[in-house]
Amino acid sequence: MAEAPAVLGGATTRPVTVTVNERPRSELVETRLLLVHFLRQTLGLTGTHIGCDTTSCGACTVLLDGVPVKSCTMFAVQADGHEVKTVEGLAGAEGLHPIQEAFREEHGLQCGFCTPGMMLTATALLERSPSPSEEEIRWALSGNVCRCTGYQNIVKAVASAAGKLAGR
């Protein structure tokens, strides 16, 4: 497979380098490959879930350069040269991320399917707004659908994580 020229030679495959959870990953991908399939199938990072597959539920949310995006509604080639964080990138050498601890302690999940997307959206919120009001939390999470919890404990978990991060 010849390498695609930078601009004018459109091709249906293209080499990309995406920094995923701080590790550069270079792959040759089909241009139509969605970012979520790149993460789950090409890289084997199955923590990012596919829920509705129609840009509605937020289960596939990842951070692109720190900003929550729906990875089912973006092509992998668009992430070339960018940084992606998935749920696998939350925990560090020192253990769980405060948002993960808070979801566990506050029982912010039941089936867990929406949880990776919820936590990534929440970390981006706390980065931008370290002590959000309940309304701000609910507003920020309004693109992430949960069918189990009724959201109460998710909101509590995000507020609790804000406290943990402030105490660090």
Place this chain on the structure above:
Amino acid sequence: MYPASFEYFAPTTLGEAGEILERYGDEAKVLAGGQSLIPLMKLRFASPRALVDVNGIGELGELGEQDGGLRIGALVRHTECERSELLHGRFGALGDAAPQISDPIVRNRGTMGGSLAHADPQGDWGSVLMAVGAEVVARGPDGTRTIPVRELFQGPFTTSLEPNEILTEVRVPDPGARAGGTYLKLERRVGDFATVGVAVHVSFANGSVGRAGIALTGVGPTNLVAASAEEALAGATLDDEAIREAGRLAAEDAQPRDDHRGSAEYKRSVVRVFTERGLRKAAEGRSDG
């Protein structure tokens, strides 16, 4: 769901993007935020042969003031509009609309220019920009031209843009020193399209209405101008009687249909109520800033 295969281009200048569009004609689509186009491609409602990703063209991402109005690059994301200090006061219709578009994650990617070029009759920006009298700049092989947003939409998902043209920016004119407006949207839940949306924008002159802009979402084959309501308001004093009459006329201007979001009669009623509420807000909230 998997989109059909396509040739991908990531130009970094408008000139390069234009060359590719020229080459592929109507077999190419411009990819901005992708929050409408990519779902359509996944459903195979759209299968372009070539995709021209304009996200690398930096000049399309600028938002600023110009000649008392605003200049909004086609790639400015809804989230930036939501947070911008410029989209308030006299431009309150824009600032009020931004946080009501889809959901916060979609707003991080979706763009004003892409939304207009997509021309969904239930798109929110179309009505807002019709109300404020905005125009778009289209760049083609022979240079640029401007198109009033009121002349952009030709039907559902159809615009007057040519296949070799790129929508590069939105220009909102100076509404004068005293102006105000808002956008009211009825949606069943966050992320849904509007059951009904009403954009209201009023410029005041000598205590009366100078120009009134009213446009409707979700009640016609495109975003619709409520022309008879606008005409009745021009030069009028914005009192209770004028507001009620404008609401009645806007409801007549609407072309709603029965669907799963509500009956035509219900939507017409919402247009009336929202037009009245919007005008009351414009009257109270008129801003010099």
